[in-house]
């Protein structure tokens with residue numbers, strides 16, 4: 573057991589909490605409320621009398637995590653309750669609701685549906701259930717929700733090709749992007765190139781988790797070969813002057829989630845996070861919460877962290893929201909302009 577102290581993002585500053593915000597990097601699997609997990613676990617006979625303390629410790633960081641793999645273990649605990657349409661719709665609705673209550677007006681939630689699928693609950697139905705939850709949140713809150721479908725690095729490339737085809741079927745119902753997630757240190761992106769080519773040529777936006785638990789080559793491959801216009805994290809780009817220049821020249825957005833990077837040991841201390849350097853280099857960035865329940869954070873908390881630790885004022889924080897909308901995967905330009913107006917309002 574590590575003796576490392578648990579790092580937590582600060583409580584959101586009211587000025588930031590009240591701003592209209594975007595979250596374009598957040599996972600459904602890291603958004604399951606422990607209370608919901610408990611209710612669903614009882615309903616499905618997984619546990620008879622779960623304790624909130626035990627469930628919370630299983631699902632949320634404790635400070636003992638030493639790598640992305642340890643962190644992913646926390647997230648996968650919640651998989652147990654992704655059992656049917658109703659459960660998944662509820663989890664998705666609540667993820668969007670938590671975002672809305674944090675002041676998020678544009679949400680691109682991502683999820684890896686293959687993991688939750690089984691004979692009676694095929695991948696298409698998992699996607700449909702998530703979209704139902706998102707539409708339900710859009711009806712209740714003043715927000716726009718879209719879905720990014722995540723392929724996992726450790727899955728069979730053929731499975732991910734099938735997933736790309738299924739994702740495309742939901743293009744007109746809210747699926748806007750295709751992502752690669754999972755154990756970056758253990759699995760390369762290369763075997764999944766065809767799935768990305770299919771998704772991209774059929775109009776889905778491409779983002780890839782890279783340069784988090786792996787090096788600069790992974791980022792370069794995602795940009796050059798998978799044609800990603802956004803990179804999940806991309807922290808290690810800072811190690812290469814050429815890569816920093818390339819990201820800036822091509823305006824490839826880095827989806828940064830600072831607290832999660834401390835929890836996965838991608839950065840050893842929040843003070844060493846390169847967020848300011850990327851910003852000053854003219855690389856577009858977004859600030860997401862990655863796994864808000866796992867990391868016990870929110871977009872407002874992450875932005876407050878930027879304010880406290882790196883001196884980001886409201887002007888810069890608004891600029892980040894604008895960059896997020898500009899790189900958002902929605903194709904409806906009228907909607908994009910409207911969202912841009914909302915986040916830019918004085």
Ligand SMILES: [Zn+2]
Pocket residue numbers: 597599753781804862
């Ligand atoms: Zn992520």
